[in-house]
Amino acid sequence: MADTTVKKNAVADFLAKHKAEKPPKEPKMSRKEKRERFKKRMECLTPEEQRYLKRKQAIEAVWPIFRGIIVFGLCFIILYPLLFMVSAAFRPRADMNDPTIMWIPKTFTLSNIKDAIRAMDFWKTLGNTMVLNIGCSLVQVITCAITGYGFARYNFKGKNILFFVVIMMILVPPQIILIPQYMFFRYFNPLGIFHAITGNYINFINSPVPMYLPALTANGLRAGLFIFLFRQSFRGLPKELEDAAALDGCSPLTTFVRVMIPNAGSTFLTVFLFSIVWYWNDYYVSTSFFTENKTIALMLKNLDGNLTRIIFGNDASSVNVRELIVWMESGCLISILPILILYICLQKNFTEGIARSGLTGM
Amino acid sequence: MKRLNLSYEKKKGLYGYGFIALWFIGALMFFIVPLIQSFYYSFHNVTPETGYLAITPLVDNKTGQTNIFLNYKNAFMTDPNFRQYLVESLQDMALNLPIIVVFSLFVAIVINQKFRGRTFARAVFFLPVIIATGPVYAIITGDLETGGNNSAEQFSTMFEADMVDQLLEFIGIYGFGDKFTEMLTTVTSDILNLVWKCGIQIIVFLSALQGIPASAKEAAAIEGATSWEFFWKITLPYISPMILVNIVYTVIDAFTDPTNQVMERLLSVQSEWKYGYSAAMAWSYFGIILVALGIIFWIMNKLVWYDD
Numbered sequence: 001m002a003d004t005t006v007k008k009n010a011v012a013d014f015l016a017k018h019k020a021e022k023p024p025k026e027p028k029m030s031r032k033e034k035r036e037r038f039k040k041r042m043e044c045l046t047p048e049e050q051r052y053l054k055r056k057q058a059i060e061a062v063w064p065i066f067r068g069i070i071v072f073g074l075c076f077i078i079l080y081p082l083l084f085m086v087s088a089a090f091r092p093r094a095d096m097n098d099p100t101i102m103w104i105p106k107t108f109t110l111s112n113i114k115d116a117i118r119a120m121d122f123w124k125t126l127g128n129t130m131v132l133n134i135g136c137s138l139v140q141v142i143t144c145a146i147t148g149y150g151f152a153r154y155n156f157k158g159k160n161i162l163f164f165v166v167i168m169m170i171l172v173p174p175q176i177i178l179i180p181q182y183m184f185f186r187y188f189n190p191l192g193i194f195h196a197i198t199g200n201y202i203n204f205i206n207s208p209v210p211m212y213l214p215a216l217t218a219n220g221l222r223a224g225l226f227i228f229l230f231r232q233s234f235r236g237l238p239k240e241l242e243d244a245a246a247l248d249g250c251s252p253l254t255t256f257v258r259v260m261i262p263n264a265g266s267t268f269l270t271v272f273l274f275s276i277v278w279y280w281n282d283y284y285v286s287t288s289f290f291t292e293n294k295t296i297a298l299m300l301k302n303l304d305g306n307l308t309r310i311i312f313g314n315d316a317s318s319v320n321v322r323e324l325i326v327w328m329e330s331g332c333l334i335s336i337l338p339i340l341i342l343y344i345c346l347q348k349n350f351t352e353g354i355a356r357s358g359l360t361g362m
Numbered sequence: 363m364k365r366l367n368l369s370y371e372k373k374k375g376l377y378g379y380g381f382i383a384l385w386f387i388g389a390l391m392f393f394i395v396p397l398i399q400s401f402y403y404s405f406h407n408v409t410p411e412t413g414y415l416a417i418t419p420l421v422d423n424k425t426g427q428t429n430i431f432l433n434y435k436n437a438f439m440t441d442p443n444f445r446q447y448l449v450e451s452l453q454d455m456a457l458n459l460p461i462i463v464v465f466s467l468f469v470a471i472v473i474n475q476k477f478r479g480r481t482f483a484r485a486v487f488f489l490p491v492i493i494a495t496g497p498v499y500a501i502i503t504g505d506l507e508t509g510g511n512n513s514a515e516q517f518s519t520m521f522e523a524d525m526v527d528q529l530l531e532f533i534g535i536y537g538f539g540d541k542f543t544e545m546l547t548t549v550t551s552d553i554l555n556l557v558w559k560c561g562i563q564i565i566v567f568l569s570a571l572q573g574i575p576a577s578a579k580e581a582a583a584i585e586g587a588t589s590w591e592f593f594w595k596i597t598l599p600y601i602s603p604m605i606l607v608n609i610v611y612t613v614i615d616a617f618t619d620p621t622n623q624v625m626e627r628l629l630s631v632q633s634e635w636k637y638g639y640s641a642a643m644a645w646s647y648f649g650i651i652l653v654a655l656g657i658i659f660w661i662m663n664k665l666v667w668y669d670d
Contacts, residue, residue: 081502147385154378173618180396217388
């Protein structure tokens with residue numbers, strides 16, 4: 001007991017002593033004194049050093065302001081269409097012709113949104129798109145990962161030529177190969193057997209098969225890029241992992257599933273997110289395979305005509321071009337909202353994923 | 363039963379084939395064969411029939427002889443617009459490429475610094491990548507124009523003729539501004555497009571900037587490098603491989619964009635069922651881009667500095 005009190009006292013004594021020894025607080029310098037002090041310091045330096053310090057000081061003072069203006073201005077330019085979208089979507093059509101209204105409408109209305117939902121058959125379209133989108137993306141991520149792993153970790157004859165094909169997949173625009181692909185799915189005829197037996201062809205146009213089948217074989221939208229990303233990220237993992245797993249009796253497939261996949265988690269998420277975004281936004285490939293299927297991008301592309309047909313009763317003259325904007329912007333707003341929410345929630349995975357997943361390790 | 367005696371390396375090679383087999387089957391069906399087919403179409407007259415495409419040799423109407431290059435000849439000689447679109451889209455690319463690369467590098471350097479709201483700024487700069495690939499972008503730009511709310515116009519008027527001219531006249535230089543302001547206006551009026559096209563490039567540069575080793579920064583600081591010197595002597599060499607990557611990405615992005623003029627012309631030809639002709643157009647466009655990329659790659663590869 002006594003021991004501890006002694007110790008406590010000792011500590012207190014020690015603290016008190018050192019507190020006393022602390023140098024007296026510097027009196028606050030006025031601006032003038034500061035400047036003089038700076039001047040004195042400058043006098044000890046060579047003119048070259050002086051110039052350097054002065055310039056540095058000036059830049060450090062001005063740059064943050066300049067930077068602030070630039071960042072704010074550019075952010076504003078990017079957000080401008082979105083702000084306009086929100087502003088236009090909720091205003092009554094007459095407000096488009098009112099020059100006094102720039103941003104904030106006089107009355108808020110939900111009728112444009114409701115009309116756009118009706119014209120796009122939104123809920124059904126959304127369901128369709130989500131099923132197609134998530135299905136394709138999931139399948140594509142898995143197959144691209146397997147392919148990327150094969151390219152990253154194994155040496156075999158013809159690897160360079162095959163990888164060149166992957167690079168070509170990134171380079172060749174879909175427009176070149178679309179017609180043969182269309183014929184393939186329109187008159188689907190596996191190995192020529194089906195036609196020989198039945199005398200018919202299978203027509204896959206308007207079914208989800210033209211989207212699923214390429215995704216299933218790692219040939220979906222931008223698959224070349226995804227295979228490339230996976231290859232880069234698997235190549236970055238240490239070689240010992242594989243050998244250790246092999247010594248422990250893992251087959252290559254088990255190694256891949258149990259050792260490699262957990263280590264490449266962030267790449268999986270990035271590729272999955274980008275795949276979702278690109279399938280969501282794709283209308284070029286889907287217009288050639290779908291004539292009836294409703295996806296968000298297709299419906300948005302046709303929103304103009306559908307509005308005239310469904311909302312204005314086939315009378316395009318009842319609405320002028322400026323007023324049409326409120327409906328178009330409402331359509332845009334509801335179409336990008338799901339993907340926007342996804343982006344806001346997982347923003348870090350989008351940007352950091354691209355940075356980390358190997359593009360830098362070329 | 364006799365077991366196959368394979369070395370470890372050979373076995374691994376076989377597993378490699380196993381891993382890429384699925385992709386290879388797909389690539390054969392959906393990429394390689396269609397690619398060869400479309401190349402073949404480009405030398406023939408192709409018309410769709412039920413169940414197949416009727417492929418007949420190309421016959422020159424004037425001479426009555428077969429000429430397998432007729433599609434290509436028509437595309438470049440007879441087509442009223444193709445050559446013009448081709449030149450214009452290449453010009454656009456040549457003009458936009460340096461602007462996009464320099465601009466995204468600048469933005470990347472700015473948002474790589476530490477300041478409040480940095481995360482927000484990064485999120486905003488990447489936002490266009492999420493939205494701009496779809497039909498939304500076309501509607502947005504179209505609506506802004508008809509709505510008279512074109513931000514680009516408002517932005518460019520800030521810099522436009524008057525301001526620069528007045529400034530120069532104030533200094534005592536007259537008539538200098540015309541050419542210069544014209545150039546400035548073309549760039550600023552396009553600033554919305556520009557900013558919306560730079561998302562990926564900014565991120566790539568950003569990650570490259572973060573990859574510059576701390577030791578290099580420290581050494582430069584000790585030697586008393588100004589930020590100007592730091593940029594030219596440290597930053598630029600370290601990120602030069604990524605400049606090449608971004609150039610290639612930008613070219614491919616512009617070239618595969620379905621809204622560019624050549625692609626639009628291609629689609630209109632396709633919708634007239636002239637598949638052979640459209641294939642010839644697509645292949646000549648692709649060939650030109652490949653040559654351009656090759657030249658860029660060859661030049662840049664000499665300038666790129668690798669940290670080995």
